[in-house]
Amino acid sequence: MIRQVTFVLAMFVFGCLASPTYAQAPMIQTQVPGYYRLQLGQFEITALHDGPTAMDAQLLSNIDAAEIKRLAARMFAAYPAMQGTVNAYLVNTGTHLVLVDAGATKAFNPNLGNLLENMQAAGYTPAQVDTILLTHLHPDHIGALTDADGKAVFVNAQVFTAKRESDYWLGKDNAQAAPANRQPMFKAAEAVATPYLSSGQWQTFSKETALVPGIKPVAAYGHTPGHTAYEIESEGQTLFIWGDVVHVHAVQFANPGAAIAFDVDQTMAVETRRNIMHKVATDKVLVAGMHLPFPGIGHVRMDEPEQYSWVPVEFQPYAQNK
Amino acid sequence: MIRQVTFVLAMFVFGCLASPTYAQAPMIQTQVPGYYRLQLGQFEITALHDGPTAMDAQLLSNIDAAEIKRLAARMFAAYPAMQGTVNAYLVNTGTHLVLVDAGATKAFNPNLGNLLENMQAAGYTPAQVDTILLTHLHPDHIGALTDADGKAVFVNAQVFTAKRESDYWLGKDNAQAAPANRQPMFKAAEAVATPYLSSGQWQTFSKETALVPGIKPVAAYGHTPGHTAYEIESEGQTLFIWGDVVHVHAVQFANPGAAIAFDVDQTMAVETRRNIMHKVATDKVLVAGMHLPFPGIGHVRMDEPEQYSWVPVEFQPYAQNK
Numbered sequence: 001m002i003r004q005v006t007f008v009l010a011m012f013v014f015g016c017l018a019s020p021t022y023a024q025a026p027m028i029q030t031q032v033p034g035y036y037r038l039q040l041g042q043f044e045i046t047a048l049h050d051g052p053t054a055m056d057a058q059l060l061s062n063i064d065a066a067e068i069k070r071l072a073a074r075m076f077a078a079y080p081a082m083q084g085t086v087n088a089y090l091v092n093t094g095t096h097l098v099l100v101d102a103g104a105t106k107a108f109n110p111n112l113g114n115l116l117e118n119m120q121a122a123g124y125t126p127a128q129v130d131t132i133l134l135t136h137l138h139p140d141h142i143g144a145l146t147d148a149d150g151k152a153v154f155v156n157a158q159v160f161t162a163k164r165e166s167d168y169w170l171g172k173d174n175a176q177a178a179p180a181n182r183q184p185m186f187k188a189a190e191a192v193a194t195p196y197l198s199s200g201q202w203q204t205f206s207k208e209t210a211l212v213p214g215i216k217p218v219a220a221y222g223h224t225p226g227h228t229a230y231e232i233e234s235e236g237q238t239l240f241i242w243g244d245v246v247h248v249h250a251v252q253f254a255n256p257g258a259a260i261a262f263d264v265d266q267t268m269a270v271e272t273r274r275n276i277m278h279k280v281a282t283d284k285v286l287v288a289g290m291h292l293p294f295p296g297i298g299h300v301r302m303d304e305p306e307q308y309s310w311v312p313v314e315f316q317p318y319a320q321n322k
Numbered sequence: 323m324i325r326q327v328t329f330v331l332a333m334f335v336f337g338c339l340a341s342p343t344y345a346q347a348p349m350i351q352t353q354v355p356g357y358y359r360l361q362l363g364q365f366e367i368t369a370l371h372d373g374p375t376a377m378d379a380q381l382l383s384n385i386d387a388a389e390i391k392r393l394a395a396r397m398f399a400a401y402p403a404m405q406g407t408v409n410a411y412l413v414n415t416g417t418h419l420v421l422v423d424a425g426a427t428k429a430f431n432p433n434l435g436n437l438l439e440n441m442q443a444a445g446y447t448p449a450q451v452d453t454i455l456l457t458h459l460h461p462d463h464i465g466a467l468t469d470a471d472g473k474a475v476f477v478n479a480q481v482f483t484a485k486r487e488s489d490y491w492l493g494k495d496n497a498q499a500a501p502a503n504r505q506p507m508f509k510a511a512e513a514v515a516t517p518y519l520s521s522g523q524w525q526t527f528s529k530e531t532a533l534v535p536g537i538k539p540v541a542a543y544g545h546t547p548g549h550t551a552y553e554i555e556s557e558g559q560t561l562f563i564w565g566d567v568v569h570v571h572a573v574q575f576a577n578p579g580a581a582i583a584f585d586v587d588q589t590m591a592v593e594t595r596r597n598i599m600h601k602v603a604t605d606k607v608l609v610a611g612m613h614l615p616f617p618g619i620g621h622v623r624m625d626e627p628e629q630y631s632w633v634p635v636e637f638q639p640y641a642q643n644k
Binding site: 023024025027028029030032035036037046049051052074075076085092094096294299314317318319 | 346355366368373414417418443444445606617623634638640
């Protein structure tokens with residue numbers, strides 16, 4: 001007994017001598033907030049992370065499984081469930097606070113639906129947003145527009161979408177004619193649009209003219225009938241927010257011909273991707289994408305004809321990254 | 323006059339109707355805190371951003387200027403001042419809190435010296451750190467070890483460096499024999515080591531045996547005489563923190579033969595880079611680097627013999643990224 005007490009005492013003294021004030025540090029196990037800021041001329045761009053997704057190889061078509069596997073391995077991506085992401089972008093032009101797309105709801109996918117939390121971490125509230133620009137009306141781009149009770153979250157914002165996009169998803173005939181597995185998409189679009197339609201905040205456009213100074217829509221049809229990119233320009237600097245031109249970056253940069261099950265018109269979606277990739281690579285335009293690795297901002301390099309690489313921007317303090 | 327008042331009044335009423343509670347949102351203009359968290363088996367890894375640097379093309383040798391320019395353009399990097407970064411890594415093993423490298427001081431470069439601030443944002447204090455592992459004793463890897471008065475900041479930590487690294491930078495003969503432009507490096511190393519030597523916290527090692535459970539040094543000599551990588555392993559998952567194997571990622575992945583002015587032995591540094599790149603690419607090991615785009619964690623892909631690409635990890639919430 002005495003021996004045991006002496007041993008315990010010795011261990012205690014040794015412990016104290018070895019690390020006078022050290023105690024094991026508890027693990028923190030939280031991630032940094034999901035936003036990233038970048039200057040574009042006089043505009044402030046804030047990328048917002050809505051959450052991660054998994055993109056199954058079976059969603060891809062016009063490419064064989066072995067090729068998907070090879071391209072995933074080349075990018076050290078998991079396979080067959082390749083990592084994806086949902087991003088949105090907040091643009092403060094100095095006179096307008098513009099949100100481009102609005103993520104998903106947690107009901108749609110419990111890993112998503114973090115946009116409002118990350119917007120708050122980034123220093124902004126939904127009430128400050130005066131303009132919302134939607135690339136299209138898929139549920140992972142409109143989720144934060146309404147709350148769990150179906151009420152409008154962005155009470156001071158005008159919500160813009162291409163007329164052909166709005167007409168497609170809100171048209172009763174289209175909804176009824178769509179296959180059963182697409183019905184939830186029509187319902188989600190309608191549910192989100194309803195309060196904004198009632199309040200007169202739902203706006204559509206048919207031309208590529210500026211919606212607020214420095215921001216104009218660019219037709220990028222195919223993924224959906226009215227899928228739209230937005231060109232942001234300040235002091236000669238341009239950011240091209242291309243929406244869903246790419247869903248699975250590990251595969252579709254190297255092989256832009258690969259289509260995804262979510263495309264309403266796969267042939268047109270592939271053609272649009274090829275055209276836009278060629279243009280932004282040639283013009284060396286800064287690009288942002290809703291499903292590109294967060295913050296999803298970078299450049300597209302043409303390695304060979306019809307074969308591209310994604311080159312993300314490097315992390316920088318805000319002051320340095322103009 | 324009445325007409326003017328009526329006009330102003332009309333504009334006021336119109337303004338109120340158009341945006342009932344909207345006011346221009348002030349720009350926030352701050353960046354997200356500079357840390358990023360990742361799970362590695364049972365270990366928690368926290369990448370810490372010390373700050374951005376600019377790496378001038380003239381620092382590179384064994385490569386011609388046109389080739390540097392071509393490679394910078396390929397990565398959409400500025401030229402000739404290419405973007406660089408200084409990172410450090412905090413490893414919480416559950417029983418040890420280990421800091422690998424310690425950034426620079428603001429006196430060395432006012433854009434750097436943000437490691438302690440980002441460590442705090444990440445939820446840790448210097449007093450919690452019990453082990454510091456230094457890849458080498460260059461001033462951008464030891465800056466946070468002492469405060470402005472030259473006192474030890476990490477009062478509870480044992481500071482480890484390779485014996486040949488410690489001997490080289492703290493040896494009076496080497497300092498005296500070195501060219502004038504290297505003298506500040508010797509002085510910085512000595513100033514940082516002094517308080518830790520006095521308190522008995524300065525430790526050296528000569529073998530590749532574990533310094534704390536799960537972390538062992540791996541010789542990577544060349545950039546400096548005792549330049550050391552650290553292999554972190556938990557539950558079969560490995561992170562290879564390679565220190566300064568690469569300084570200018572836009573150039574040295576595509577052309578590992580390019581050396582940098584800071585290399586003490588350029589020939590050996592190039593050989594080490596070639597060997598390590600070949601090994602981590604072949605073994606598909608997760609790598610972290612002090613000068614790789616923050617968070618500086620990812621994989622190395624061999625595109626062709628002696629030609630590689632850096633493939634960064636994708637942003638993930640902590641829970642998802644194990």
